[in-house]
Amino acid sequence: MTYHLHYWPTIQGRGEFVRLALEEAGAAYVDVARAREDDGGGEEALMADLAQGDHPSFAPPYLVDGDRVIGQTANILLHLGLRHGLAPKAEAGRLWVNQLQLTITDLVAEAHDVHHPVGVGLYYEDQKDEAARRAKEFRTQRIGKFLGWFETVLERTPKGGWLTGEALTYADLSLFQAVEGLRYAFPHAMKRLEPKLPNVIAVRDAVAERPNIAAYLKSERRIAFSTEGIFRHYPELDPG
């Protein structure tokens, strides 16, 4: 069975957390909006499909799995985690991974707000002054608080190196993506913070070495970071 992932075709964005899980699992999937418009691709088709059916999504990404349509990034991952062994089988472990993922969700929302503090529908150029104020707090306090929390979790986890110990979960993949995004957007801030985050960086490195992930990162399927996505590099928001 082939999954159909529906997400913006030109950015990593929130869809990337789902792509990484599908790639690690070696699952067959079509990244629908990246197809040619003749084949159902493109942003217009994405937005038209979004609102259809009994289970419409509020926003991309959403995943079609047979006759099921599942939206919200953390919810899609909850589903994939169970299907592909990317989460513990026991309910307590699954909820803990979901909690880790929802904390990534919070970090991602704040990373987005840095360049869009005043309005979702406005351009960055219309809110640069406000973004500079928000970026300062994010850089000096919030990144360290979020990643420091993951560092604490890893320090307290039994041996194994992953967030839950011996087995990789989708939360590890998402932590990798968060570190990559923050390194792209805030290279100076991350250079200062990383010495205090050895366990987080070890997870990042171990994910990058997974064969399926390494192959994906080198492929054309991996879209580059850019100032269209969630993690954006504006030099003025990350002074050296």
Add this chain to the structure above:
Amino acid sequence: MTYHLHYWPTIQGRGEFVRLALEEAGAAYVDVARAREDDGGGEEALMADLAQGDHPSFAPPYLVDGDRVIGQTANILLHLGLRHGLAPKAEAGRLWVNQLQLTITDLVAEAHDVHHPVGVGLYYEDQKDEAARRAKEFRTQRIGKFLGWFETVLERTPKGGWLTGEALTYADLSLFQAVEGLRYAFPHAMKRLEPKLPNVIAVRDAVAERPNIAAYLKSERRIAFSTEGIFRHYPELDPG
């Protein structure tokens, strides 16, 4: 077995979504931080406990259920939904309710950002101009988009009146709380929007009439809305 809910003692905030589920279920719980400091209550104890153990939480609320500690609002509700019949038993239905809840989470995050656009750690008074810009978009576009999406979901749901049809779920309780919060914070905007949201308002009214919820809303356990919580009424952010 008595649950122990840990959340800020003087606001509804994100903890209120959990309180409503516990109240509807008639579950025994202690709202720990609301106890006297001698009895383990207070904000200092809350923050000290937050970071303890193998499953620390990034932020309140968190729920202690026997030897399990569960954080993140939507995750706590996923747990309670299963325990107390506040979500479908079948996996597909449970994921759909989780998706509805995560969309409430997004709405709540944006409602918070209205009065804190520039920084989580700053006071509203330090970001009033930016808040006025952000409030305008939230009032005129985002509230209608979020609640309009729930209206669409309800229009497409088989008979029953609740978000998933015939049975109330924790997502209905959360939609009630979102409407109450938005009515408090943006009364003028909501007055304009509500005529287009008959099904959403019907859910709000039906939740308010549930015997356990009605009793809770009249009790001292229900904290009043205020300008310390997530939904805040500042008249300048909701001109008539």
